[in-house]
Amino acid sequence: MYKITRHLKEAFYGLIRHGGMTFSSVLAVTITLTLMSFFLMISMNVRNISETVQGEIQIHVSISNLLDQQSITGLGDQIKIQEGVASISFSDKNNELDKFINSYGPEGSIFEMYRGVKNPLKNAFIVEIKEGADIKSITEQIRTFVGVDKADYGGENTVKLIKFMNGIRDVGLILVLILSSLAIFLIANTIKITIQARIDEISILRTLGATNSFIRAPMVLEGLAIGFIGSWVPILLTVSGYTWMYKSLDGFLVSELFVLRPVYPFVLQISYLLSILGVVVGLIGSFISVTRYLHVKR
Amino acid sequence: MLKLKEVYKTYKNGVNALYNVNLFIEQGEFVYIIGPTGSGKSTLIKLLDAEERPTKGLVEVAGIDIGKLRQGRIPYYRRHIGVVYQDYKLLPKKTVFENVMLALQIENMPLLPARTRVREVLELVGLSDKANSYPNQLSGGQQQRCVIARAIASKPKLLIADEPTGNLDFAKAKEIVKLLEKINLEEKTTLVIVTHDVDIVNTMRKRTIALEDGHIVADLKEGGYHSNV
Numbered sequence: 001m002y003k004i005t006r007h008l009k010e011a012f013y014g015l016i017r018h019g020g021m022t023f024s025s026v027l028a029v030t031i032t033l034t035l036m037s038f039f040l041m042i043s044m045n046v047r048n049i050s051e052t053v054q055g056e057i058q059i060h061v062s063i064s065n066l067l068d069q070q071s072i073t074g075l076g077d078q079i080k081i082q083e084g085v086a087s088i089s090f091s092d093k094n095n096e097l098d099k100f101i102n103s104y105g106p107e108g109s110i111f112e113m114y115r116g117v118k119n120p121l122k123n124a125f126i127v128e129i130k131e132g133a134d135i136k137s138i139t140e141q142i143r144t145f146v147g148v149d150k151a152d153y154g155g156e157n158t159v160k161l162i163k164f165m166n167g168i169r170d171v172g173l174i175l176v177l178i179l180s181s182l183a184i185f186l187i188a189n190t191i192k193i194t195i196q197a198r199i200d201e202i203s204i205l206r207t208l209g210a211t212n213s214f215i216r217a218p219m220v221l222e223g224l225a226i227g228f229i230g231s232w233v234p235i236l237l238t239v240s241g242y243t244w245m246y247k248s249l250d251g252f253l254v255s256e257l258f259v260l261r262p263v264y265p266f267v268l269q270i271s272y273l274l275s276i277l278g279v280v281v282g283l284i285g286s287f288i289s290v291t292r293y294l295h296v297k298r
Numbered sequence: 299m300l301k302l303k304e305v306y307k308t309y310k311n312g313v314n315a316l317y318n319v320n321l322f323i324e325q326g327e328f329v330y331i332i333g334p335t336g337s338g339k340s341t342l343i344k345l346l347d348a349e350e351r352p353t354k355g356l357v358e359v360a361g362i363d364i365g366k367l368r369q370g371r372i373p374y375y376r377r378h379i380g381v382v383y384q385d386y387k388l389l390p391k392k393t394v395f396e397n398v399m400l401a402l403q404i405e406n407m408p409l410l411p412a413r414t415r416v417r418e419v420l421e422l423v424g425l426s427d428k429a430n431s432y433p434n435q436l437s438g439g440q441q442q443r444c445v446i447a448r449a450i451a452s453k454p455k456l457l458i459a460d461e462p463t464g465n466l467d468f469a470k471a472k473e474i475v476k477l478l479e480k481i482n483l484e485e486k487t488t489l490v491i492v493t494h495d496v497d498i499v500n501t502m503r504k505r506t507i508a509l510e511d512g513h514i515v516a517d518l519k520e521g522g523y524h525s526n527v
Contacts, residue, residue, distance in 0.1 A: 003403065017391070
């Protein structure tokens, strides 16, 4: 137990003793994590918006009037097993007319005269898909099925929008990964410099029979502390910045279709993520540095 | 306790440091190894504390074959030997007590017995009143005593002293060797003192092994050395 206390104490003294180094590494982590937080917020909001938009788009499949009930069920099964189809629901011609009338608001009542046998609309399947980007190919596939009169979706622009947003989301996540590697590199380099300052200490510990883990432990703890402390300012900026932006924009970006993630628990999730990222990059960075040095000496 | 059989050491740069060295030291013996610069003394220490492996031959300390010692076992082996250096190698930001305590922390000795042992060895080397001093507040002789205390804290079977008197005047050097003699008697520690200080070797006579150009040129059981080293 007192060995752990010793490592903690040594790590603390190490941070104080190499104050300048500690400060510059904390600053490096702070900058990197702030950028990471920025990209994470964009990425996660774009994902949110993308999911909302995706939820709105469906394929409307009109069923030929010539199909009997059994064939309609068969067609439904055929659509359901298509790759990329999330769910389908059946909407009979009366339901279709209701939706049509409702879409016109109060003026829709003029179409009431088409109720019953005069209803010109057809039974339909409403198909929801898993990935917005696949909507075009799935629609084209459905069109080839026997008994399908028409299959339509929101349009080309919707697909383009989804593809664009997925692109932003992916680029954001790639940037987060690149920045994580950068933070690891920065911490590894700083710890490397502090190792240079401790070569004598390490050689003394070696002659006394210290294992690599005994030598490594305080330095890895230092890296961990640097990463964790480095996450404080980014967390503060995330919480205050996102709250301010959310309030200023009333929770929407441009239109009501683009709903931003609510402040809570979103900022808390990002904050946890940032502190975990800080700790992990600190651990990995210092571990790499110390291990690389310890491996070359007997 | 210590066995070297037909030991050769050639470094990667081609320097031949030891040739066909044969040596046997009994448990509890006090031995000087003397020789001029470049005679192979430092290489011998490096072999004994497992910093280097022999190119050929057997180096055995307390039944452990250094040549076959796996990398991961070296730290555990080093806990069985104590090394005293000429340049002290004390941690400057730690007190005398903490410097000695470090050896026992590495061994993972429980706190209370460790503290008791530190006080015991500080008493033995005569540094009890300096326990809370930092190395830079000590004289050369006191720093050497502190290093000796640290080296014997974990009751090593073998204590190697590399030029322990190199930075001290004759009177202080004699005191240090007397202290090592006391440790040899009281703690039953085998002592190997590597030195080029002929005066000390001749004043405090013990078994003396002379090295020259990587060869053992003399092994004098009665001690003393009269060559031009």
